Amino acid sequence: MSLALVFAAFWGLLAFTWVTRRQALLARGRDEWVVDLSGLLVQGAAVPLGQWVFSTWVWPALVPGWHAAWDAPAPVAFLLDFVLVDYLYYWNHRLLHVKALWRFHEVHHTATAMDVLVTSRNTLFTPLLIVYFWAGGLLGFVLADPAPFALAAALTAALDLWRHSTFAPPIGSGAHRALATVLITPHEHAWHHSRSAVEVNFGANLSLWDRLHGSYAKADAAPEALGVERQGALWRPFLFPGPTR
Numbered sequence: 001m002s003l004a005l006v007f008a009a010f011w012g013l014l015a016f017t018w019v020t021r022r023q024a025l026l027a028r029g030r031d032e033w034v035v036d037l038s039g040l041l042v043q044g045a046a047v048p049l050g051q052w053v054f055s056t057w058v059w060p061a062l063v064p065g066w067h068a069a070w071d072a073p074a075p076v077a078f079l080l081d082f083v084l085v086d087y088l089y090y091w092n093h094r095l096l097h098v099k100a101l102w103r104f105h106e107v108h109h110t111a112t113a114m115d116v117l118v119t120s121r122n123t124l125f126t127p128l129l130i131v132y133f134w135a136g137g138l139l140g141f142v143l144a145d146p147a148p149f150a151l152a153a154a155l156t157a158a159l160d161l162w163r164h165s166t167f168a169p170p171i172g173s174g175a176h177r178a179l180a181t182v183l184i185t186p187h188e189h190a191w192h193h194s195r196s197a198v199e200v201n202f203g204a205n206l207s208l209w210d211r212l213h214g215s216y217a218k219a220d221a222a223p224e225a226l227g228v229e230r231q232g233a234l235w236r237p238f239l240f241p242g243p244t245r
Contacts, residue, residue: 001151001154002147002150002151002153002154003154005151005154005155005157005158006154006157006158006161008158009157009158009161009162010116010161013116013161013162013165013167014116014117016165016166016167017115017116017117017165017166020166021113021115021166024113024115025115029234031233031234031235032111032121032234034234034235035107035121035234035235035238036117036118036120036121037117038124038238039120039121039122039238040117040120042120042122042124042127043119043120043122043127044120046127047127047132047133050127050133050137051133051136051137051140052137054137054138054141055137055140055141059137059138059141060141066141066142067141067142068141068142068143068144069142069144070142070143070144071144071145072143072144072145074145074147074148075148077143077145077146077147077148077149077152078148078149078151078152079152080139080143080149080152081135081136081139081149081152081153081156082152082155082156082205083205083206085131085132085135085136085139085153085156086156086203086204086205086206086209087209088131088135089130089131089132089203089204090202090203090204090209090210090213092129092130092131093202093203093204094202094215096126096129097198097199097202101129103123103237103241103242104122104123104125104126104129104241105122105123105126106228106230106237106241107121107122107123107234107237107238107241108121108122108126109193109198109227109228110227110228110230110234111193111226111227112225112226112227113226113227114164114165114166114186114189114190114193114226115164115165115166116161116164116165118164119160119161119163119164122238123237123238123239123241124238124239125241132153132156136153155205156204156205159183159204159205160204162186163184163185163186163189163204164186164189165186166186167186168185168186168187171187171219171220171221171222172220176219180207180218180219181207182206182207182208183205183206183207184201184203184204184205184206184207184210185219187219187222188201188207188216188217188218188219189201190219190222190223190226191217191219191223193223193226193227194223194224194225194226195223195224195225195226195227195228195229196223196224196225197217197223198228199215200215200216200217201215201216201217202215
């Protein structure tokens with residue numbers, strides 16, 4: 001069920017993009033396709049494989065007594081990912097915007113248009129700096145029944161795909177306002193990718209963290225321009241992230 005949710009979200013949003021923004025999709029440069037599809041392979045295959053390796057060999061070797069040691073109720077296991085890991089990711093994301101770590105995140109902000117493929121645009125090494133990689137594998141190892149946690153992780157991944165798409169109710173509509181009360185919608189996340197205000201709306205699932213820490217920017221309109229300016233081929237920072245600011 002968890003994998004089905006992520007696959008359904010990805011292919012559904014990709015189909016929506018093809019129907020509504022086909023020309024923009026076809027106008028993408030070759031380097032964008034190479035980097036985004038490579039990133040998709042990393043996030044969709046290499047990251048789960050890495051988590052499996054850690055759960056099968058690394059964690060049992062380091063902390064054998066932790067395996068299935070926590071018989072958490074299903075709601076608690078679900079909220080561990082959807083709320084607690086989400087909060088950890090909020091700060092994780094903010095750290096990626098500091099000068100020392102920006103090189104590993106800047107490539108994600110080079111997209112000049114939002115679509116579901118942008119979700120996976122990162123350097124080859126960025127997934128190792130994201131809390132999801134470590135928390136997902138370790139908590140899945142510790143929980144006696146990891147299924148509710150895995151469901152929340154899948155929902156988080158689906159929301160990540162949605163957040164980078166343009167599939168959203170009109171800005172300022174009742175549906176948008178209702179969703180934005182709880183979630184970071186595509187409209188709010190577009191402001192995080194805007195050329196003028198990238199230091200806002202760091203949250204993944206919940207908008208609460210940005211509201212709580214003063215980084216929330218309400219989406220009353222669409223940003224005029226998206227994406228930080230870049231020079232050179234996109235694959236270079238994907239493979240060799242270097243200092244940029």
